[in-house]
Amino acid sequence: MDRKIRVAVIGASGRMGREVVKTVLTESDMELVAGISRSSGPIDLGKMVGLEECGVKMSNDLELALTESKPDVVVDFTGPQTAFSHTSLAIRLGIRPVMGTTGFTPQDIAELDKQCQDKGIGGIIAPNFSIGAILMMRFAAQASKYFPHLEIIEYHGDQKLDAPSGTSVKTAELISEVREEMRQGNPKEEETIEGSRGGYYNGFRIHSVRLPGIFAQQEVIMAEQGQALKIRHDSYDRAAYMPGVAIAVRKVMTYSGMIYGFEHFID
Amino acid sequence: MDRKIRVAVIGASGRMGREVVKTVLTESDMELVAGISRSSGPIDLGKMVGLEECGVKMSNDLELALTESKPDVVVDFTGPQTAFSHTSLAIRLGIRPVMGTTGFTPQDIAELDKQCQDKGIGGIIAPNFSIGAILMMRFAAQASKYFPHLEIIEYHGDQKLDAPSGTSVKTAELISEVREEMRQGNPKEEETIEGSRGGYYNGFRIHSVRLPGIFAQQEVIMAEQGQALKIRHDSYDRAAYMPGVAIAVRKVMTYSGMIYGFEHFID
Amino acid sequence: MDRKIRVAVIGASGRMGREVVKTVLTESDMELVAGISRSSGPIDLGKMVGLEECGVKMSNDLELALTESKPDVVVDFTGPQTAFSHTSLAIRLGIRPVMGTTGFTPQDIAELDKQCQDKGIGGIIAPNFSIGAILMMRFAAQASKYFPHLEIIEYHGDQKLDAPSGTSVKTAELISEVREEMRQGNPKEEETIEGSRGGYYNGFRIHSVRLPGIFAQQEVIMAEQGQALKIRHDSYDRAAYMPGVAIAVRKVMTYSGMIYGFEHFID
Amino acid sequence: MDRKIRVAVIGASGRMGREVVKTVLTESDMELVAGISRSSGPIDLGKMVGLEECGVKMSNDLELALTESKPDVVVDFTGPQTAFSHTSLAIRLGIRPVMGTTGFTPQDIAELDKQCQDKGIGGIIAPNFSIGAILMMRFAAQASKYFPHLEIIEYHGDQKLDAPSGTSVKTAELISEVREEMRQGNPKEEETIEGSRGGYYNGFRIHSVRLPGIFAQQEVIMAEQGQALKIRHDSYDRAAYMPGVAIAVRKVMTYSGMIYGFEHFID
Incomplete structure (x- = not known):
């Protein structure tokens, strides 16, 4: 690559934003040109994340x-409220958006896709940039053709409000597109403690474990007589999303239009 | 040990009985002197279990x-219906009973204890001879003093009727004797799929996985900020109970009275 | 399917042969028409495997x-010495061979392929019929494109002679076709106990665990900052190969020629 | 407890020091009275660790x-060079030392014990404050009496210099005090890739996995025919040591003399 990709980070002082700043500063083919945060003073972005001074101050x-920093790409994990307006602004300025937020309607995406096409630039919107989670879901779905007997166990921190997790339900949906429909287990099965068999989804079960100190883990266990196949993804912290963000920053340089879902970048 | 321990096996043609026969034939300090089965002909017990002929035929x-074979010890896994009468008969003949069955009342045990004491011989009644399962339960209970946040996941074959398993409930009881009482998780937690958080027991959760090809597995996961302690026991087949049976056969030679629970032999 | 597939089993009294007999007797689209064993008397094959009498006696x-039983397919796990002659005989008689043995040279396979083509029948030779093992290897190789930092841990019984296992080396080869070449770990790493870092293969490590009671297990652990992806296959016994054998019996009915490697049947 | 324990933290701006500051500020029976660091300016200690201002500035x-803050207890993870002088100074001032460093000779410890006894105060020196690691080692050693066939697998970050880890060697030592001596595996075993069977220690094997993103994990796998017992401890970050530090801070208030090894506080 001849010159580095110029990257700006919106929400650079947030927990995800700091990780993105670190990633851009350490990837050799990227250059950090701006960091934006409403709540921070004009600190040096390198110092903020515990690295050397980088000469770029928070705006x-x-x-x-x-407008001033002229980035090629902007990365934004700030959240659904401002997601559409930030994306639209970036495209108008000819900057490729990498959006790690939910809250876009299909109409939003269609409109942003048109805007990108008109400007001749690429963009991506993705609720999950974890390569490992995407591979786990894909492998589980593929294997369920041969291993229709399966259960999902997911582990999150003990303060999480909802169960089961969004990833486990997404996994269950993807599996259901492939797996032969069937109700697992003994039809006369009885729970002496209610709920012990887990949540029922389309013939199989999802179990949600909640314990302190766990960030996000999931295992899909598939079994037949004499064997079990286990596909497990453990995330320890937000750093888990950064290799995916780096791939996205490079990819949006190569096409026109808005892509929804990071799985399209993983073959 | 000067002479071998003479062992008879009741229900020798059953699935557990065959394993016991194999064990007695291969332990160097034991001698198989009789095998009893209502349904088998007079086959050689060694040949029945795929070993060499041993010269002892099924009765x-x-x-x-x-009466004729004069065993020191009799091992019986045949089941609750005949458990009391078999035990009583053995004691009357001066033979130490190793009973792997449930179905004894506290009164039964007290009476059999008195019979053993009168004869000056030892005996044991135990629903579970698995050393690994006993250690798992004990370690989990000990650790729960320091790791009160925990969940139990147990795995059994998909045709098992009841959930959660007896071993997981026993584990939960032993933990509850030690663990500071507390309701884990977010008080505002909500299940979008009912049962996904598992069965509630005294502040913590039990999850029952049912899949083909699994004999019996259990994991107790205990976690705090920054760490997790996992204690897991996997049984692949009935052979898992045999080291415990061998210990019991040797131990009953050394005391008078009836002991209930194999955990008393494991220090 | 209009009529059942007629299946003969060579080496029907062996450990794998018995499993195949059981499988053929229980799959509703197959019919057991012959079992061949040099060492057994004319016992009923159903009874031999602990099922009901099936009316077919060992030859x-x-x-x-x-010649007499006119099978559509013959299944043979007897071993390399007779593999070629059995395969050749089967093809000559117009019977599709499903061969679970090693020991064929590329020339052998080419010749058998021609024989199959001439007869217009299908055949398969495969050292491993485990669907789970094939999926594990395939998923690990695919993921290594994104997770080049990885190690393999394989577990087998404590009497196994060679380490690492054939499956782990095959996995390592498949990974190496995809994974960016790189030497993992700290270049200044030192072993205070020799061998603790495992066997070196093309930049990564293979660890062989040998313990009693384990049939065959393997885990490929892949990690990046903040996350780990684990793909694990556990085989508990020979039953693990049977779903693959059943697929093979059905597939050989549908093409002409000799296929090498069961992975070609798994998409 | 009537009044709070007054705690000072030496090396308060270091990675472990910050965790200790956080712990002292959040435990309800402790009061942070001083933080010492050579390299930091007089920042508020609460703010430094991302909590509210606490009114205590770095010295x-x-x-x-x-002298000025009059703590009951001082916690110090700064390292071996200053360990002895810091401990000695604290005792002279009547402050109970909780030292998380190595580098004390048996003579050092004996002398510091005498100093503590003379002052009538308690102290502890421990290379490892992880409760989970201590329980894992203890349970593995206890179980090895019944499960002498075992292997240790430990996982650390890919930049770690030495293999196997100190914890795994300590575990191996504790196991060797209990386990019947025996060389595991097939005597004719052969490695086709050198080192694949792991490091040899007293009859069993230790395997060291090194991958990015892993802080410290260890599993002891113990197996017999038909069963496996697995004891695993996963540390995700330095927070894992804090419950142990909190226990130590409370315990040193209750005795006289210097204790070596945190395991003495865990029953």
């Missing part, structure tokens, strides 16, 4: 920062 | 077989 | 048994 | 800070 005026 | 008259 | 003359 | 004069 708090988004449009000004983007 | 179908229990009292005659015990 | 000890291979050619006679095949 | 850089150790003796002055301890």
